[in-house]
Amino acid sequence: MKDWTVICRVDDIPVLGSRRVARPLGTDVAVFRNDQDQVFALLDRCPHKGGPLSQGIVFGTSVACPLHNWTIGLDDGCAKAPDEGCTQKFSCKVEAGRVLMDPVELATLATDTATAG
Template identity: 65%
Template sequence: MSRRWIPICRVEDIPRLGARRVQRPGDIDVAVFRNAEDKIFALVDRCPHKGGPLSQGLVHGETVACPLHNWQIDLADGCARTPDVGCIPRFAVQVQDGQIHLDADELMS
């Protein structure tokens, strides 16, 4: 089954080491992150620990630090780094010609 990609924003619309929130149906948004190497990641915008908004966290390398309790969440798989445990859903991302796209079906589910 092929993916239906929808444009979200341009890479430069997200500051390096920052994030942008994308609204979706329901009460849990998506956080789209950009690291120092311009890699783009997308995760549910909720820490698996206490639900902190990851889009407000600090990005370093390929992790984001939850702003509530500093849990380190891996941007590639959405899982907390040891010694913490727990994972959140991640989303498929595609970048074409500087435009970030997310999978439409994943966003709507």
């Protein structure tokens, strides 16, 4: 059974937007909200050139990287064809209007990447 940490309220994430979650090690995590109030969490780094996905445009269950318009799936972190590559996905869920994430994943996954800056 996982322990979960409250990150924010769903309403704190703009519809079709994101919110960044800072981490002590590694690149921040971007938490996205689509127009169906689904919430997803990815490393805030495009697999192409490292662009900040949190600044991208959310549509459906994808985000367009702001640097080169690569489409990244919010559900799996992978680029859509013909592009290739994936960014780290993080577990998240919504309960009673709050966004929760796994603190172990936040502390350990993809901590070897350079911090966003």
